[in-house]
Amino acid sequence: MNTLSLEEMRSYLTRTISSMNRNKLTGLLAEIDLRHYLAALGFSDRVSVGGWIARSTGAGNFGHHAIVVFPQIVEPGIDYSPARVFPNPPIGLHTICSTFRQLGIQSYFCIPSVAVANDSIGMTWRAKELGIPWEDAYREFPGELAGFQRRGQRYNFLRYNTDVSIVPDAYVPEEFSKEHLRVALSDHYISEMSDVDGIFWGRQYTYPLEIKEKTCGNDSRLGEYFGLDVGPFVKLAHYAAKRGNLHSLFIVREIADPEARELVAWRYITFDRLAQFASWVQQQGGRGMTGGNSAVVKIPKCEFEVLDANALASL
Numbered sequence: 001m002n003t004l005s006l007e008e009m010r011s012y013l014t015r016t017i018s019s020m021n022r023n024k025l026t027g028l029l030a031e032i033d034l035r036h037y038l039a040a041l042g043f044s045d046r047v048s049v050g051g052w053i054a055r056s057t058g059a060g061n062f063g064h065h066a067i068v069v070f071p072q073i074v075e076p077g078i079d080y081s082p083a084r085v086f087p088n089p090p091i092g093l094h095t096i097c098s099t100f101r102q103l104g105i106q107s108y109f110c111i112p113s114v115a116v117a118n119d120s121i122g123m124t125w126r127a128k129e130l131g132i133p134w135e136d137a138y139r140e141f142p143g144e145l146a147g148f149q150r151r152g153q154r155y156n157f158l159r160y161n162t163d164v165s166i167v168p169d170a171y172v173p174e175e176f177s178k179e180h181l182r183v184a185l186s187d188h189y190i191s192e193m194s195d196v197d198g199i200f201w202g203r204q205y206t207y208p209l210e211i212k213e214k215t216c217g218n219d220s221r222l223g224e225y226f227g228l229d230v231g232p233f234v235k236l237a238h239y240a241a242k243r244g245n246l247h248s249l250f251i252v253r254e255i256a257d258p259e260a261r262e263l264v265a266w267r268y269i270t271f272d273r274l275a276q277f278a279s280w281v282q283q284q285g286g287r288g289m290t291g292g293n294s295a296v297v298k299i300p301k302c303e304f305e306v307l308d309a310n311a312l313a314s315l
Contacts, residue, residue, distance in 0.1 A: 002081040002114040004074060004123070006169055009176035012120040013167070015158040016179045022258070025166055029261075030213040030253045031197050032171055037266060038200075041309045045092050047209075048199040049073060050178055053105070053235075054191040056147045065147030068100055068196060069127070069185065071177040072111045080114040080123075086138050087111060089130055096199045097131030099206040103242040107131050110141050110181055120176075121158065125184050141184065148189045157183045194235050202315035205247040208239050213253040213261070216301055222279060226252050226267075226304070227296035230282065236271045249315075250274055250299075251307060267304040268311065277303045 017024075031050055038047050051070035055063045070093060074080065089109040097107035108127040116122055127141035167175060182193065197211040214226045228250060239248045248271045254264040279298040305311055 001079050003077050003079055003117055004120055005118055006076040006172055008118045008120050009172050013164045013176055014162050015160055016183055017162045018160050020162050020164050026213040028175055031211050034211050043312050046201045048093055048096055050198055051196045052182055052193050053196050054193045057190050057192055058149050066105045068105055069108045069110055071181045073174050074112050074177045075173055080112050082113040092201050094130050096201055096206055099245045101131035103244050103246055142188050151190050205245055208248045209251055210236055211251045215255055222298055222300045224301040225298040227298050229294045229296055233297055240271050266307040268307040269304045273303055274299055
């Protein structure tokens with residue numbers, strides 16, 4: 001059987017993740033918790049798994065080309081033989097990717113191939129382009145990407161020795177799949193990459209999601225607020241600049257205590273309202289997901305709405 005064990009996936013993550021702090025962990029947990037929450041409300045077929053958006057680099061070429069990639073989640077003990085019958089992409093992903101293509105962003109669904117059992121480093125990817133008016137075949141990924149600069153010298157992305165034991169077993173497969181796909185792309189091409197927490201397919205629009213777990217802060221001018229790092233804010237602004245049928249949502253899993261993680265409510269705000277009400281004065285934040293201090297914009301909590309079945313049905 002051409003399978004990977006949970007232990008092998010976790011071992012791979014120790015080498016590819018530079019640090020695993022509390023913020024990174026809660027971000028990962030919130031992404032997956034949201035999909036469970038949407039599934040419980042009957043919207044499981046309207047939200048994608050996480051992935052990556054990558055943009056071209058180089059003088060005069062920076063940001064002129066972009067792709068978005070979504071992995072099939074590698075589950076432990078499942079046969080991923082290169083000779084197996086390849087799966088069809090999720091139906092909703094076709095519609096999501098059509099929106100991206102209309103805006104000049106090529107979209108790919110990527111599936112794993114395991115030639116040798118428990119050889120995570122040797123695992124490879126195949127991809128088919130979605131959102132196009134014809135049926136594409138699976139091809140080796142990343143293959144040829146127009147507008148992207150090939151890496152002249154291979155870079156060692158598996159150089160860390162990070163303790164990832166705090167990641168619960170149930171969350172390891174998705175994090176492994178995303179990380180492995182990131183390394184596969186980065187090993188061949190130089191690009192600016194950012195994670196896609198998920199995409200929600202609404203009645204009118206397609207919504208890229210930025211998902212965070214937050215406690216509520218308090219400011220003498222704003223009142224209660226939630227903070228958002230500048231990096232994700234700029235990424236949401238990029239989606240807004242593309243516009244068309246593409247909108248975006250900032251979703252907060254509000255908790256009262258970071259240790260207990262007991263849910264207060266799921267809340268959301270559209271980027272239009274976020275940009276309208278975000279404080280113009282940045283604030284020094286705590287340690288971000290990459291381990292460094294972050295700059296934060298603050299958005300009044302009163303501008304968020306509760307994310308429930310009625311809200312989802314209206315999007």
